[in-house]
Amino acid sequence: PSKITKIACIGAGYVGGPTMAVIAQQCPHIQVTVVDINEKRIADWNADDLSQLPVYEPGLPEVVAAARGRNLFFSTDVEGAIRDAQMIFMAVNTPTKTFGVGKGMAADLKFVELCARQIAKVATEDKIVVEKSTLPVRTAESIKTILESEGNGLTFRVLSNPEFLAEGTAIEDLYKSDRVLIGGDEDADGQTAIQALVDVYANWIPREKIITTRLWSSELSKLTANAFLAQRISSINAISALCEQTGADVDEVARAIGMDSRIGAKFLKSSVGFGGSCFQKDILNLVYLCHHFNLPQVADYWEQVVMLNDYQKHRFAKRIIDSLFNTVSGKKIAFLGWAFKKDTNDTRESAAIYVADELLHDRAEIHVYDPQVKAEQIYADLEYLQKHRRTNSHSCSEQEPITVDEIRSLVHVHNDAYTAMDNAHAIALLTEWDEFKHYDWAAVYQAMKKPAFVFDGRNILDRKQLTELGFNLHSIGKG
Numbered sequence: 001p002s003k004i005t006k007i008a009c010i011g012a013g014y015v016g017g018p019t020m021a022v023i024a025q026q027c028p029h030i031q032v033t034v035v036d037i038n039e040k041r042i043a044d045w046n047a048d049d050l051s052q053l054p055v056y057e058p059g060l061p062e063v064v065a066a067a068r069g070r071n072l073f074f075s076t077d078v079e080g081a082i083r084d085a086q087m088i089f090m091a092v093n094t095p096t097k098t099f100g101v102g103k104g105m106a107a108d109l110k111f112v113e114l115c116a117r118q119i120a121k122v123a124t125e126d127k128i129v130v131e132k133s134t135l136p137v138r139t140a141e142s143i144k145t146i147l148e149s150e151g152n153g154l155t156f157r158v159l160s161n162p163e164f165l166a167e168g169t170a171i172e173d174l175y176k177s178d179r180v181l182i183g184g185d186e187d188a189d190g191q192t193a194i195q196a197l198v199d200v201y202a203n204w205i206p207r208e209k210i211i212t213t214r215l216w217s218s219e220l221s222k223l224t225a226n227a228f229l230a231q232r233i234s235s236i237n238a239i240s241a242l243c244e245q246t247g248a249d250v251d252e253v254a255r256a257i258g259m260d261s262r263i264g265a266k267f268l269k270s271s272v273g274f275g276g277s278c279f280q281k282d283i284l285n286l287v288y289l290c291h292h293f294n295l296p297q298v299a300d301y302w303e304q305v306v307m308l309n310d311y312q313k314h315r316f317a318k319r320i321i322d323s324l325f326n327t328v329s330g331k332k333i334a335f336l337g338w339a340f341k342k343d344t345n346d347t348r349e350s351a352a353i354y355v356a357d358e359l360l361h362d363r364a365e366i367h368v369y370d371p372q373v374k375a376e377q378i379y380a381d382l383e384y385l386q387k388h389r390r391t392n393s394h395s396c397s398e399q400e401p402i403t404v405d406e407i408r409s410l411v412h413v414h415n416d417a418y419t420a421m422d423n424a425h426a427i428a429l430l431t432e433w434d435e436f437k438h439y440d441w442a443a444v445y446q447a448m449k450k451p452a453f454v455f456d457g458r459n460i461l462d463r464k465q466l467t468e469l470g471f472n473l474h475s476i477g478k479g
């Protein structure tokens with residue numbers, strides 16, 4: 001069918017939820033059903049209280065309120081949704097493998113494969129299957145093979161439609177995408193399928209921003225875009241280390257180079273290191289692919305982006321320990337922020353986890369405040385790291401893991417930033433939440449142990465003000 005009236009999306013996470021909510025809001029003539037095997041997640045998407053949605057994202061509650069129950073549905077009935085839909089998006093997670101072949105590098109495609117098998121099993125008519133998850137190049141081929149071998153002679157068209165939204169600005173990004181990318185087969189049926197998806201997006205995205213390519217180009221473009229973005233951050237972070245040694249200021253350097261229109265100003269903010277569920281995973285996946293195709297030099301080039309990021313997180317932790325007279329044992333360190341960036345409750349691969357881990361190995365007492373992250377998530381993040389540490393990273397890989405009991409006794413989570421900072425030896429700012437800029441820093445200074453150290457991992461605090469108040473302030477990339 002070229003006119004789509006029923007869409008299903010498998011996976012109600014950070015991508016499936018917001019993208020489908022926006023499609024439903026912008027296309028009232030299309031019924032959109034988002035399904036997930038996680039019952040709690042679906043219940044939260046259906047909650048009356050919109051502040052309880054499983055994904056914290058500015059603007060999302062309004063979009064959900066506009067469409068939910070009208071043409072947007074959240075359900076655990078995966079099979080029913082597949083059967084009804086003409087077009088099925090796969091937005092399931094594709095994490096780095098933690099075992100077996102490709103451990104620590106390759107993308108784990110088991111959820112994608114399961115989706116394909118389930119689609120093939122329950123479909124009773126032809127379907128368009130859209131890869132929304134980020135996948136290694138040529139995954140569409142495997143999906144097609146599964147669909148065709150298990151699919152009772154039905155025809156399945158596979159499209160690649162990678163998602164470029166960033167968390168914290170997802171709704172804005174979906175409303176005004178720089179581009180929408182759709183890859184598909186070059187034959188007539190492939191082109192018809194591409195056109196069906198173009199027509200969906202054309203309800204709100206200008207046609208000239210919807211680009212269509214071959215399947216493999218589309219799949220590879222997603223990995224490449226993330227690799228380039230992450231590489232800019234690692235490049236400026238590499239320079240931040242040099243700034244600290246030389247007395248140059250990394251923010252001044254970034255501004256000076258960013259005004260060159262060939263370089264551009266975005267994604268040059270030096271930080272404690274990039275986090276999030278995508279950058280590291282996707283680059284490691286690219287590295288793995290390069291090795292697979294026997295391109296070791298290309299693999300090494302991209303792997304350095306991740307290694308430099310490990311180094312940046314490690315450098316930050318080390319600077320805290322060095323500055324606090326070479327030990328943080330028994331000292332109270334306040335963490336402002338745990339999420340991997342502001343305006344999200346997502347903590348996956350957040351730099352805060354790695355910095356905390358290094359300080360815990362030195363037996364620091366960590367007091368965390370984050371406006372959106374729940375205590376159980378913080379404990380779960382630290383416990384997960386003890387079990388699944390990348391062996392080639394800079395962090396405490398040779399050291400004994402910290403036990404669950406030690407984590408529970410050394411890490412304290414606060415609902416109030418001031419109690420987290422009260423009587424602390426040092427503050428480490430890990431996430432650039434706006435509210436941190438507007439605290440009563442004079443009062444914070446009074447309540448802290450002296451010398452009062454602040455390590456600003458995001459360079460958002462007012463240096464002049466804090467220094468004048470008496471803080472011993474350490475910023476990223478400032479000599």
Ligand code: NAD
Nearest residue numbers: 011012013014015036037038091092093094111133134163
């Ligand atoms: P997520 O973990 O938040 O959500 C994935 C959901 O899929 C989970 O709720 C899980 O329960 C569900 N799921 C897994 N297998 C299933 C199955 N067989 N049937 C039904 N539900 C199933 O992940 P995410 O952050 O939304 O990412 C999804 C994909 O999108 C990944 O490939 C990721 O790389 C890509 N991506 C993510 C972002 C981002 O900002 N998070 C941006 C662009 C692309």
Ligand code: UDX
Nearest residue numbers: 163164165166167267268269271274275276278340341
């Ligand atoms: C990223 C891509 O931007 C997005 O296009 C893709 O779809 C998913 O991956 P996301 O990880 O959600 O999005 O957020 P992003 O804004 O890219 O930030 C990633 C990390 O880099 C964060 O930890 C952020 O704090 C850090 N960052 C970003 C910097 O340290 N400096 C910068 O200049 C920009």
